């Protein structure tokens with residue numbers, strides 16, 4: 001972060017003096033910031049050097065200034081002090097990840113930039129701050145402006161769809177197959193198929209989603225709706241298998257006890273067997289969801305790998321999800337994205353731990369009831 | 371026209387003779403049961419009398435449990451099990467299409483070899499049956515049913531202060547009495563017991579035997595047991611099964627003192643089994 005002393009000249013921002021929001025928002029904030037930098041370094045006059053100087057700052061600086069002025073037009077005409085993030089390369093320099101002593105050609109900052117940076121440091125204008133845009137912004141080409149929030153929201157919508165479809169369907173299927181279905185060749189075949197589906201590589205589900213949901217049904221590309229559908233298909237067999245195991249584990253003596261007092265098959269299943277199997281089924285479901293949460297491959301096939309800056313507002317907006325975002329960042333050339341990826345991975349792991357905690361808590365709650 | 375009338379008359383007279391046939395609760399005849407291709411029961415004919423305890427004895431694997439489970443159609447739940455023969459409960463065929471197995475099991479309760487209370491509270495264990503059958507109009511009535519059932523099962527004094535604690539927390543003998551209370555709560559006519567004491571110590575066994583004797587006043591009881599002494603103590607009639615055949619039935623005293631068949635003789639004197 002650098003502390004900049006910016007003078008908001010009225011003639012620059014709002015020459016007409018009408019405080020028209022349209023005019024304010026289209027004003028040339030870049031020039032204001034450049035002027036502020038010029039005040040700091042009056043000795044830099046050369047055009048090329050001035051461009052280098054400007055590259056010290058994040059391209060988001062102008063947006064930051066604009067937002068500040070838009071929020072409070074009365075600032076126009078005054079001098080304000082704002083914190084502006086450095087560009088990602090300077091950020092890496094500040095953190096010592098770029099060695100100032102190394103060969104000029106091998107580093108991404110010029111000698112001049114290093115000198116300016118040191119001068120700024122001497123004047124006490126440089127300070128370290130936690131970059132909260134990580135939690136509030138969508139993706140960006142500039143690492144210092146990129147955030148996880150967009151993919152988090154995308155993940156939320158995707159998981160919501162996955163859960164809404166996979167959970168009831170899988171549990172219903174498990175209960176039907178285990179408790180009510182006649183044992184014949186037809187159900188045996190379904191059983192074999194479910195077991196095989198659980199072992200199908202996840203990218204195949206992505207292909208299926210591409211062929212069925214996008215091409216056949218014409219659903220929007222990159223949408224959490226489609227991602228959720230694909231992940232639901234992928235997790236269905238996992239949850240079904242876990243739920244059936246949980247149902248099988250209910251001792252037959254409980255079924256006999258219920259039937260023995262004259263409970264019907266349906267009553268036996270829903271009053272006794274399912275409640276007893278519920279913790280196991282929930283664990284299976286949450287494990288399936290955790291699996292889906294970390295899944296990247298099938299989403300690549302349905303276009304959720306796109307560069308998406310906007311925060312998705314619903315399941316039909318283009319979006320990406322956290323693991324895909326990590327994959328994208330890890331793939332990006334800018335060095336500062338390494339830190340972004342790491343932060344995103346920590347957040348993803350945090351969510352996985354949270355989900356497991358929920359699973360444990362749900363189990364506890366159900367167990368206490370008996 | 372006349373013929374039809376004759377036929378209905380004939381049917382009616384048959385009914386009359388059956389119900390007048392003194393106090394037979396269950397009449398079973400030509401009972402054959404198959405598990406897949408394996409025959410577990412061969413042409414069994416047995417009557418079970420009202421307000422009596424009928425004991426079924428015999429070596430392991432001879433089909434006692436199988437027979438018992440036919441009486442409340444518990445075998446329906448086993449996929450490859452096939453039951454043949456006639457089973458008349460108060461003259462009605464329990465395997466006919468109009469007989470709802472659920473309704474039947476409310477009339478013919480069952481207590482299993484291993485105590486199997488629901489993993490719920492004692493109260494819920496006993497009240498479950500009455501609740502699903504709508505035997506109680508309100509909470510108060512339900513509480514009364516639970517109390518009288520537990521009293522009849524001789525458990526009330528031990529558990530009345532912890533009705534809402536889990537039934538699985540009781541001792542084995544208490545659990546088995548809880549299961550008996552649960553069976554009684556549905557107000558069945560017949561109670562089937564499959565080795566109800568085999569998992570219990572002698573004192574708990576004695577309690578259950580006492581209980582069976584008391585229950586005889588109001589219910590018809592069929593009990594499977596491996597203990598000759600127990601059969602002798604609690605039952606009025608005894609049936610001896612061997613390799614899927616019902617070898618001999620008769621008054622308990624007669625079976626134990628003066629068996630007709632050599633195999634019965636051998637079994638009760640402990641020569642095999």
Ligand SMILES: Nc1ncnc2c1ncn2[C@@H]1O[C@H](COP(=O)(O)OP(=O)(O)OP(=O)(O)O)[C@@H](O)[C@H]1O
Nearest residue numbers: 405408410428429430431432433434435436437448
């Ligand atoms: N579910 C089943 N599937 C296949 N065969 C069975 C099943 N249950 C019982 N059998 C067979 O039927 C025969 C009779 O079994 P049953 O359980 O009635 O014997 P039992 O007299 O009750 O023996 P025990 O005294 O050991 O309880 C046995 O040979 C047994 O192997």
Ligand SMILES: [Mg+2]
Nearest residue numbers: 434435436564
């Ligand atoms: Mg048995």
